[in-house]
Amino acid sequence: MIAALCEKYGPPENLVLREMPDPAPSSGEVLIAPARVALNFFDTLIIENKYQLKPVLPFSPGGEFCGRVVALGAGVKDFVIGQRVAGYCSYGAACSRLVLPAANLIAVPDNVSDDQAAGLFVTYGTTLHALRQRADLRKGETLAVLGASGGVGLAAVEIGAAMGADVIACASSPEKLRFAQDFGAHDGLDYSVEDIKEGLKKRTAGKGVDCIYDAIGGAYSEAALRAMAWKGRFLVVGFASGEIPKIPLNLTLLKGCAIVGVYWGEFVKREPQAHLDNMIQILDWTARKVLSAHVHSVYPLAEIAEALNVLKRRQAQGKILLSVRQ
Known part of the structure; x- marks a missing residue:
């Protein structure tokens, strides 16, 4: 070989x-x-x-x-x-x-x-675990995806839309936002020119976002968390920016929200049947062209x-x- x-x-x-x-x-x-x-x-x-x-x-x-x-x-x-x-x-x-x-x-x-x-497996498996087992995402909730045009971000856009969420793609250029919207995002926010906190608040009529999917980390994490709705869930998926943010914990108190870790590799080991069920769902969605x-x-x-x-x-x-x- x-x-x-x-x-x-x-x-x-x-x-x-x-x-x-x-x-x-x-x-x-x-x-x-x-x-x-x-x-x-x-x-x-x-x-x-x-x-x-x-x-x-x-x-x-x-x-x-x-x-x-x-x-x-x-x-x-x-x-x-x-x-x-x-x-x-x-x-x-x-x-x-x-x-x-x-x-x-x-x-x-x-x-x-x-x-x-x-x-x-990795991007879609991670994302369905994040949105299903960790966030308990519900139909009609808002989901903001940071880095929405990358592999894991695109998976979050597609699966979020498949689960009935109102998906807001967040990325660093108009081209990346158009790409994410082609695959199911309902709205877009270019964080290279627009403040994330104010932009997400505006797009949710001041309510804030129910769920944030963050595989980027860095400076954008805290700004996005400040746009969280009451009892929202902030999903820590990864740190593609190379920087692990330090979040002021008083924000979780003021918003009654949760910061939730997503460690898919450990989930696969500890909950193999739930992982298998997730993959069966993902393959079915792909076969039916719900996922690209x-x-x-x-x-x-x-x-x-x-x-x-x-x-x-x-x-x-x-x-x-x-x-x-x-």
């Missing part, structure tokens, strides 16, 4: 392609040939040793994929050789052969493409450095994928 390897920590340009022996599945495991591997912002952090997950060197980045079953370990009953599957693995997917426990995989419906299925699972671009595995740099520069609108030879 061929794998993109991080052999020393550093920028994407440090990654190398290596030929390696094919792995073999043990009991309860499945050998997969990934066709598409989705990259996420955290992949840019893992390879620089700046993420909470710290794999032993050498390792491959890539935490989600879609491919076909090549071989089955003893005791695996739910899959057959040649079947299309998608899955999540934290890291290690940027290769032409991958072994995972069968429990980490889900069958892909015929009317969901490889490109769509590869990118559904929009792809920004697809790069050959050999161009993984450029693909990761697009994420680092925050230029992606939708998912960044790798194409892997079979």
Whole structure:
């Protein structure tokens, strides 16, 4: 097999392609040939040793994929050789052969493409967990999405709209706002020219926002929190800006609101059935074209450095994928 390897920590340009022996599945495991591997912002952090997950060197980045079953370990009953599957693995997917426990995989419906299925776990899985289990988002509530045109932001726009929320996309340019509105946002706020607090208050007739989805962090977090409605929920999803904000806790007292952490990776481990139910819902929505699972671009595995740099520069609108030879 061929794998993109991080052999020393550093920028994407440090990654190398290596030929390696094919792995073999043990009991309860499945050998997969990934066709598409989705990259996420955290992949840019893992390879620089700046993420909470710290794999032993050498390792491959890539935490989600879609491919076909090549071989089955003893005791695996739910899959057959040649079947299309998608899955999540934290890291290690940027290769032409991958072994995972069968429990980490889900069958892909015929009317969901490889490109769509590869990118559904991290961004869409995180978002449905955030909005369903953590925020208990209700139909008719307002949802503000910070960084609404990126992979995770776009997922929040689409899933929020699918759940019946009034979605306000927040982004840094008119082009990004138009993009988010093409995928279900009902309104937009350009925070490069408009104050977030005043803008969100204006768009909610002074009431404030019921739910804020923040995968950006930095200076915008506190400003958005100040536009929170009574008993609102502020979802802490990530810190793509590179800055972890320090929130004045008196704001939660004055607004009776909650700051809620969203740690999808731990949720998957602790509540596997709820995670599976979420993924079944996401695949169903995708099959019925409720969700687009929009792809920004697809790069050959050999161009993984450029693909990761697009994420680092925050230029992606939708998912960044790798194409892997079979």
